[in-house]
Amino acid sequence: MTFKELGLAEPILKALEDEGYTQPTPIQEQAIPILLKGKDLLGVAQTGTGKTAAFGIPILHHLYEAISLRQNKRKIKALVVTPTRELAIQISESFTAYGKHTGLKNTVIFGGVKQGQQVRALQNGVDILIATPGRLLDLMNQGFISFRDLEFVVLDEADQMLDMGFIHDIKKIISKLPPKRQSLFFSATMPKTIVELSRKMLGDFERVTIKPQQATAERVEQGVYFVSKKNKPKLLVHLLHERPNDSVLVFSRTKHGANKIVKKLAQADIRSAAIHGNKSQTARQKALGDFKEGKLKVLVATDIAARGIDVEELSLVVNYDLPNVSETYVHRIGRTGRASASGIAISFCDQEERPYLRDIEKLIKQEVPRMPEHQFVDDGEDLSEPQQGPRPPRNQNASNNRNRNNNRNRNSNSNGNSNRSANGNRSGNRNQNSDRNRN
Ligand code: AMP
Numbered sequence: 001m002t003f004k005e006l007g008l009a010e011p012i013l014k015a016l017e018d019e020g021y022t023q024p025t026p027i028q029e030q031a032i033p034i035l036l037k038g039k040d041l042l043g044v045a046q047t048g049t050g051k052t053a054a055f056g057i058p059i060l061h062h063l064y065e066a067i068s069l070r071q072n073k074r075k076i077k078a079l080v081v082t083p084t085r086e087l088a089i090q091i092s093e094s095f096t097a098y099g100k101h102t103g104l105k106n107t108v109i110f111g112g113v114k115q116g117q118q119v120r121a122l123q124n125g126v127d128i129l130i131a132t133p134g135r136l137l138d139l140m141n142q143g144f145i146s147f148r149d150l151e152f153v154v155l156d157e158a159d160q161m162l163d164m165g166f167i168h169d170i171k172k173i174i175s176k177l178p179p180k181r182q183s184l185f186f187s188a189t190m191p192k193t194i195v196e197l198s199r200k201m202l203g204d205f206e207r208v209t210i211k212p213q214q215a216t217a218e219r220v221e222q223g224v225y226f227v228s229k230k231n232k233p234k235l236l237v238h239l240l241h242e243r244p245n246d247s248v249l250v251f252s253r254t255k256h257g258a259n260k261i262v263k264k265l266a267q268a269d270i271r272s273a274a275i276h277g278n279k280s281q282t283a284r285q286k287a288l289g290d291f292k293e294g295k296l297k298v299l300v301a302t303d304i305a306a307r308g309i310d311v312e313e314l315s316l317v318v319n320y321d322l323p324n325v326s327e328t329y330v331h332r333i334g335r336t337g338r339a340s341a342s343g344i345a346i347s348f349c350d351q352e353e354r355p356y357l358r359d360i361e362k363l364i365k366q367e368v369p370r371m372p373e374h375q376f377v378d379d380g381e382d383l384s385e386p387q388q389g390p391r392p393p394r395n396q397n398a399s400n401n402r403n404r405n406n407n408r409n410r411n412s413n414s415n416g417n418s419n420r421s422a423n424g425n426r427s428g429n430r431n432q433n434s435d436r437n438r439n
Contacts, residue, residue: 003057006032009064011101012057019097025050030208032058038182040205042198046188047087047157048334049210052094055080055184059152060095062182063127064102074105074125075149081131081173082156083164084304085110085281086288091156092130104128111135112281119144133161133169140176150178155201158187158194159327164304167193174201189327220317220333223371224347224357231376232320232348233264238376239318239346240270240298246315247291250300251332253321258300261320265298272298275305303328306335319347322356326363346371 001024003016024032027049034041035058045051059078082088092108099106106128107121115135122129122144129136129145139145155161161170174197177183183205185198227235240248250272252258258274265272273287273296284305290296292311303323317336323329329347336343347368349357361367 028054034206040183040202042207043186045210060099078128078152080154083160133166154184159189224368225371229350234376237268248316250318274300276302317345322353326359329360
């Protein structure tokens with residue numbers, strides 16, 4: 001299946017070609033025809049599957065086709081609500097990229113910065129608005145936003161909105177939407193509250209499910225080190241010294257923990273920066289910008305701050321702490337191995353985190369391969385996993401699937417660092433796809 005076969009407007013096909021997209025990803029292949037027919041959609045999928053384009057492309061197509069009917073001043077015709085500023089900015093960049101030959105205009109609004117510039121952009125007129133819930137409600141209440149001409153509404157990362165306490169804001173926003181609209185609802189997981197919310201928002205809908213376990217098994221090579229809490233900084237420093245040229249995203253469960261990791265790395269002369277909710281928007285954007293441009297090699301993030309991070313050539317994700325919610329693991333490792341590119345995710349697991357590891361393995365329906373022993377062992381520390389012998393570090397599935405994916409004509413190996421097994425050794429016989437080409 002090609003984008004052309006999906007029947008998309010010429011300027012969009014041209015933009016996709018410019019982006020280097022040759023084939024739709026599975027979610028795009030399934031969702032785009034449904035959305036072109038005008039149906040509502042429930043998409044059960046995580047970031048990294050190409051879901052932004054799955055909803056962005058049909059919206060742009062519809063708006064472009066109706067362009068001659070539009071009045072002079074641009075009115076908000078499409079709204080995308082997403083939980084974090086980073087994600088909002090990224091979605092806006094995607095709309096700009098896919099819509100660059102259509103003449104359609106988008107803008108992004110989020111909290112944590114002064115509203116003046118955002119209000120001016122709205123007053124100048126936009127076709128597509130991308131927003132985080134708090135600022136959206138705020139500007140709606142101030143009368144800067146009208147939904148009178150709205151035709152398309154996307155609720156993105158609904159489960160994350162719930163985790164972040166946005167559920168009431170979202171319900172308020174939904175209650176203000178015009179009844180005649182096409183609604184799209186995306187969530188990586190479907191807990192009960194989210195199912196209820198989706199029923200409130202969607203009319204006659206079709207469902208597309210892209211399973212997280214496929215995402216982890218197919219594209220991301222995984223490994224886990226058993227290590228004490230105390231030795232985690234040393235192991236991290238060791239891993240980073242082994243890969244001085246790689247872009248590494250380190251996950252910490254807490255903001256405080258993220259700051260501590262940055263300090264420990266600085267003591268070992270490794271430059272890094274933390275992004276989390278306590279950092280100013282400017283500091284977050286600066287750190288993210290430097291990381292995306294490759295000026296900063298190590299970024300330490302909490303889950304919420306990292307939710308939207310989509311970085312070209314992200315070689316490695318390190319779970320410095322294992323998340324206590326298993327779905328979060330899937331989100332985290334989805335930061336690498338974007339779309340069908342490959343990636344590596346290494347986790348550190350201390351004694352207390354062993355139950356989390358078991359839950360994660362249950363969810364992804366596979367064992368996270370055990371990494372070989374390392375040098376940072378405390379006296380009396382129990383490093384061996386109870387009743388389990390050593391296993392090869394590589395994930396057989398990952399390599400089989402990767403070979404299959406090689407036919408997908410992706411960009412390949414521009415940083416020279418991706419032909420590695422999860423334990424950091426080179427394995428030159430593996431013709432991997434790597435390196436995303438956005439941002
Ligand atoms: P998303 O899930 O929307 O965050 O997308 C993940 C990444 O995949 C982004 O870097 C996109 O630019 C990229 N991507 C999306 N669709 C395609 C495609 N059809 N071909 C290649 N890359 C894509």
